[in-house]
Amino acid sequence: MRTRGSQCWRGKFQGGGYRFTKPRELILGVLAKSKKHLSAEDIFFSVHKIYSNIGLTTVYRNLELLVDMGTVSKFNFGDGKANYELSESESGAEHHHHLVCQKCQKVIDYADFMDAEKEFLSKIEKGLSKKYKFQIQDHIIHFYGICGQCQSK
Amino acid sequence: MRTRGSQCWRGKFQGGGYRFTKPRELILGVLAKSKKHLSAEDIFFSVHKIYSNIGLTTVYRNLELLVDMGTVSKFNFGDGKANYELSESESGAEHHHHLVCQKCQKVIDYADFMDAEKEFLSKIEKGLSKKYKFQIQDHIIHFYGICGQCQSK
């Protein structure tokens, strides 16, 4: 279940006719360690510390590729920049969703009530994909509101 | 329940110490007629047809205000631009969510299974807001996948 070590990633790339390069290894390494959504720039800076040759363009290019490969998930929380994280199937991370504070833009991950969610999704996914002929691959649930800190101001 | 006519909107603005201006009237008019998520540029062009003085900056400024007032909802579907629509409480529109095609970026609204959703939300909202001290105001559910047209290509 666990995908460990860069050799495993090598195969993913080569299987798709892609090459396994230093930037790709390091970008995935950063994502794997962080386990929380990072912006392209965050990733750029992290990689830059250990590989100062890296270009921001390369980070964007590879994130796009990784999203296409299904290895990485891309989110938009409404602050103008995209965030990326290893997709759950890759990271073994818990399935989770987000609470987005509309004052300070903070994002809280939560992974509670997944039993209730599973029950809910099982009820509707089939119906939706039939009615709209839409092949569902993924879903997100975002709650918007005010976080504790912002409430007490 | 129905909020009809621009005089009703006038009050909303004036109540908040804002003025009721032509651009604001027209922007709301476009949103009210369209009933589907429009980008700032979409709105700009629509208003421009009947009021060619309008500036794109003004559209952005007023959309921001309207979002703050809770009159308009802002979405990010991941295509780089934000989309706006009258919030449900204003438009009387059905509560709905979105199916986002990852190939062609098309967005399908759906309003099915709302009973199941209500049941699900009632189970988890209270728990979430307690556990994370997060005051929930709104939520979105997006399903990502491939739409019918793109499947048959």
Place this chain on the structure above:
DNA sequence: CTCCTTATTGATAATGATTGTCATTATCAA
């Protein structure tokens, strides 16, 4: 109705995130 304060506007420039270009470099199959 007129005046006056000031919220609002629109043109413009500026920003910030992301994408395109292209010559150079490096991967990996043969």
Place this chain on the structure above:
DNA sequence: TTGATAATGACAATCATTATCAATAAGGAG
């Protein structure tokens, strides 16, 4: 080891959005 070409990085370009600022207009006071 070598060669075809995928991938890179520097740079310029684009796209959405935001800041600036002088000119305009909404609406309350008189």
